[in-house]
Amino acid sequence: MKLPTRVKLVDVGPRDGLQNEKQPVSAEIKIGLVHRLQDAGLKEIEVTSFVSPKWVPQMADNAEVMHGIKRKPGVLYSVLTPNMKGFEAAIAAPREEWPDEIVVFGAASEAFSQKNINCSIAESIERFAPVVAAALEKGIHVRGAMSCTVGCPYEGEIAPAKVGYLAQLMKGIGVQRVDVADTIGVGTPRKVQAAMEATLAHFGVDAISGHFHDTYGQALVNTLAALELGVWNFQSSSAGLGGCPYAKGATGNVATEDVVYMLHGMGIETGIDLDKLIDAGVYISEALGREPNSRASKAIRTKRAG
Numbered sequence: 001m002k003l004p005t006r007v008k009l010v011d012v013g014p015r016d017g018l019q020n021e022k023q024p025v026s027a028e029i030k031i032g033l034v035h036r037l038q039d040a041g042l043k044e045i046e047v048t049s050f051v052s053p054k055w056v057p058q059m060a061d062n063a064e065v066m067h068g069i070k071r072k073p074g075v076l077y078s079v080l081t082p083n084m085k086g087f088e089a090a091i092a093a094p095r096e097e098w099p100d101e102i103v104v105f106g107a108a109s110e111a112f113s114q115k116n117i118n119c120s121i122a123e124s125i126e127r128f129a130p131v132v133a134a135a136l137e138k139g140i141h142v143r144g145a146m147s148c149t150v151g152c153p154y155e156g157e158i159a160p161a162k163v164g165y166l167a168q169l170m171k172g173i174g175v176q177r178v179d180v181a182d183t184i185g186v187g188t189p190r191k192v193q194a195a196m197e198a199t200l201a202h203f204g205v206d207a208i209s210g211h212f213h214d215t216y217g218q219a220l221v222n223t224l225a226a227l228e229l230g231v232w233n234f235q236s237s238s239a240g241l242g243g244c245p246y247a248k249g250a251t252g253n254v255a256t257e258d259v260v261y262m263l264h265g266m267g268i269e270t271g272i273d274l275d276k277l278i279d280a281g282v283y284i285s286e287a288l289g290r291e292p293n294s295r296a297s298k299a300i301r302t303k304r305a306g
């Protein structure tokens, strides 16, 4: 198959990237990151999550961050809302501060569903259904994240049929597009393609995105494997930040810088200015007191220093 000629990236750094950080990161820094990402040309940014602050303290400032961002026209801002309580909190602000899209998040693995959102897969769908309906009714888009589509920290390898089952349930409640997530970064190209194919039975290729954590260094090659199936939406984190609090040992999402470097090198358009993106990654990494976790960023900064 011919590869897509353009790709849309969702930077999930402010949410997935920071949710696992033990040190507090101020709302001001998070807002600064969102602003730098939109200036770099990102058209979709996952800003925060409306989850329990007892479970994920780093996201407790969700409303403050949504209030503080100065939106750029043409950019889609999304937030995670696992239940009605989260959705109501996300729309408690004036309309101009509402997210453009909400994300419900389920798992292809029962054990992970229990650990992450404290309920079974079937119960999660029951909880999501009214959230999805309420969002659509208010003109807010709905994405569904599907965790553990190739492997689970508790159950091991996950069969594609389980991914297809979850995709079907998501479709059934009105979710408009889905993320095929390799939460713990164990996937390799053929396995990722199998998870994508199981999802393609229920969603069109334009409604599927790849969300690859880079724990085993496979995220770029898995991105290429998904591109081969025609998938052209991907999620990544500036500076390779991140990890999931309920997936021990899982490292961050693939670095947006590395994905952009690969895509541009293949002549695939992203609309992203790599230099500005690298600066965004440096900004958040300095705030965290570490180096960006991106090989492309490191190489380009070394070259810049000349």
Ligand code: HMG
Residues within 6 Å of the ligand: 016, 019, 049, 050, 051, 052, 053, 055, 056, 080, 082, 083, 085, 086, 087, 089, 105, 116, 117, 118, 119, 145, 146, 147, 148, 181, 182, 183, 211, 213, 243, 244, 245, 246
């Ligand atoms: P629960 O304990 O089952 O819910 O949590 P509950 O309804 O029994 O409520 C318990 C307490 O939580 C109550 O407070 C509620 O008010 C409160 P208390 O009376 O004890 O003081 N509560 C909330 N507070 C704020 N916002 C809410 C909310 N809901 C309940 N929305 C829940 C269920 C899902 C909320 C909880 O398990 C939770 O917050 N989990 C965190 C999940 C999370 O954020 N995980 C990380 C994101 S997912 C991810 O990273 C994967 C992804 O990147 C894809 C991939 O890589 O795989 C997307």
Ligand code: MG
Residues within 6 Å of the ligand: 016, 181, 183, 211, 213, 243, 244, 253
């Ligand atoms: Mg993730």
